[in-house]
Amino acid sequence: MALNNTYDARLVQQETAVGAGLQILLLALLGTAIGMGPAGWLTGLAFAVATWAVLSRALHRSRPRSFGPANRVTLGRATLVGGVTALVADSFESSPPVTLFVGLTAVALILDGVDGKVARATGTSTPLGARFDMEVDAFLILVLSIYLSMSLGPWVMLIGGMRYAFVAAARVWPWLNAPLPPSTARKTVAALQGVFLLLAASGYLPYGPTFAVAATALALLTWSFGRDVLWLHRTSRVQDGEVEEMLELAAEREPERETVSS
Structure with missing residues (x-):
């Protein structure tokens, strides 16, 4: 459904900005916990900016009334994927803590089965949400493949x-x-x-x-x-x-x- 006023549009865009802010907060926590190097920081920040820019553009084109609960779950999962991406980039300089790496990735994979159920339960399934979910999945697989390629x-x-x-x-x-x-x-x-x-x-x-x-x-x-x-x-x-x-x-x-x- 199309937006009726600029307030709704501004509110939807604010949610993507909040997602970018949470991504930066997660990077700060990771940096404090493991002493993440420049490669991890730069890659994580690039991921946050790219996600915000692409998602904002897609929302501007589709103009939904609200961001939706399912998209919030997917955005949270994207934040975790950004953290995994930063850890993988940092692994070229030093090995990431296994527990932290596995934990972030496992939660991101578990949430993959949640956003679809939330969308169906709330009647908020949209082509944008499905595409957002698919792109997050595909990027996580790519990042894990890159990490595993260093050993295999x-x-x-x-x-x-x-x-x-x-x-x-x-x-x-x-x-x-x-x-x-x-x-x-x-x-x-x-x-x-x-x-x-x-x-x-x-x-x-x-x-x-x-x-x-x-x-x-x-x-x-x-x-x-x-x-x-x-x-x-x-x-x-x-x-x-x-x-x-x-x-x-x-x-x-x-x-x-x-x-x-x-």
Whole structure:
């Protein structure tokens, strides 16, 4: 529903500013607790500013009446993801405390199952909220992939980069932008990515099981994306065939029209 006055618009924008403020507060707490270096601070601040700017622009375009309770949960999760991102950036200089890293990531993953339920329970589901939730998920997977790649190798980043590669490919092949049918398997694989990557990145497992967990996550994600791409390709071929049949039928009827008109 569109905004009725500037007060509502200002209030919605204030919520994104509060989110950025909470992000900076979390960075300050992390910095005090572990003595976070410049890389962690700069990355965390960049994440806070980018989240505020992108979300504010999206809200300005969609113009919702209110920010909504589900989006507040997602914004809180984004704040935690910003903290995880800062810890991963700082890990290039010093290893982050395992308990802190696992704790922040685990809470962010748990909250992933909360915002959707809140949206449905309050009747506040929106395309913006769904996209916000998806982008936070995708970025957390990317960050965990980068962190894990330092111990297992760059191949792990295929997990975090696969969704972004799909988005880039959709700019070249527009048929990839078509909506997909609901799939429990797709949702399950997506949910398992964070769990598997956190388990592998926690350091609780020996190298062999860690490698196996990450490889399983990549295999499942490759299967899920591959299945969706094949479905989209087949669907686009069917649609193209229908268009060609319509054009051929129109061409066949054209002489009949000319005969009648003459």
